[in-house]
Amino acid sequence: xxxxxxxxxxxxxxxxxxxxxxxxxxxxxxxxxxxxxxxxxxxxxxxxxxxxxxxxxxxxxxxxxxxxxxxxxxxxxxxxxxxxxxxxxxxxxxxxxxxxxxxxxxxxxxxxxxxxx
Amino acid sequence: xxxxxxxxxxxxxxxxxxxxxxxxxxxxxxxxxxxxxxxxxxxxxxxxxxxxxxxxxxxxxxxxxxxxxxxxxxxxxxxxxxxxxxxxxxxxxxxxxxxxxxxxxxxxxxxxxxx
Numbered sequence: 001x002x003x004x005x006x007x008x009x010x011x012x013x014x015x016x017x018x019x020x021x022x023x024x025x026x027x028x029x030x031x032x033x034x035x036x037x038x039x040x041x042x043x044x045x046x047x048x049x050x051x052x053x054x055x056x057x058x059x060x061x062x063x064x065x066x067x068x069x070x071x072x073x074x075x076x077x078x079x080x081x082x083x084x085x086x087x088x089x090x091x092x093x094x095x096x097x098x099x100x101x102x103x104x105x106x107x108x109x110x111x112x113x114x115x116x117x
Numbered sequence: 118x119x120x121x122x123x124x125x126x127x128x129x130x131x132x133x134x135x136x137x138x139x140x141x142x143x144x145x146x147x148x149x150x151x152x153x154x155x156x157x158x159x160x161x162x163x164x165x166x167x168x169x170x171x172x173x174x175x176x177x178x179x180x181x182x183x184x185x186x187x188x189x190x191x192x193x194x195x196x197x198x199x200x201x202x203x204x205x206x207x208x209x210x211x212x213x214x215x216x217x218x219x220x221x222x223x224x225x226x227x228x229x230x231x232x
Binding site for chain 2: 042043044048050056096103106107110
């Protein structure tokens with residue numbers, strides 16, 4: 001079964017450094033998402049991306065965050081200057097294809113655990 | 118406020134028991150309801166997906182939605198030790214073409230099924 005893959009599984013970074021989290025969504029999906037889960041808290045929406053632009057973002061997704069689809073298969077989340085409170089699991093998800101089905105649910109990767117020191 | 122409430126548990130049951138997991142929500146615009154299962158150090162795995170009110174059954178799993186009460190449930194029959202995981206409810210107001218748009222999650226209920 002096709003799956004969303006994320007790399008690395010664990011990233012340790014010094015506060016203030018830039019970090020890039022990488023995702024390969026399911027190949028025929030059109031919509032891409034990033035969510036995060038701080039330890040012990042809910043999974044929270046960050047951003048959705050469609051047709052090479054952001055379609056929706058939450059209040060968490062401030063100027064320190066950016067997303068990019070640099071080629072036909074990868075989807076990245078960049079945090080420009082990391083803070084201690086950015087420590088969390090970051091999940092990539094994808095959904096939606098051209099088969100004419102509407103309102104398709106999202107499928108998630110296994111996440112990248114980001115630890116800010 | 119698009120809040121989703123879910124009792125975090127933990128819930129511990131013997132093998133073979135019927136498990137009931139529940140979420141409540143406040144936003145009447147939610148129309149699409151999902152249950153995800155999350156094993157330790159893994160991502161959420163889609164388990165059940167329903168639209169509007171009613172029941173949906175898939176093997177040992179039954180999802181129920183009561184929009185009038187803003188209440189959703191997941192029932193697991195004949196529970197197995199392999200069902201031990203965290204169960205997350207999620208919901209959306211949909212209407213974004215071929216995708217649901219952003220999901221709003223509950224906190225998750227940690228379930229342990231012991232042999």
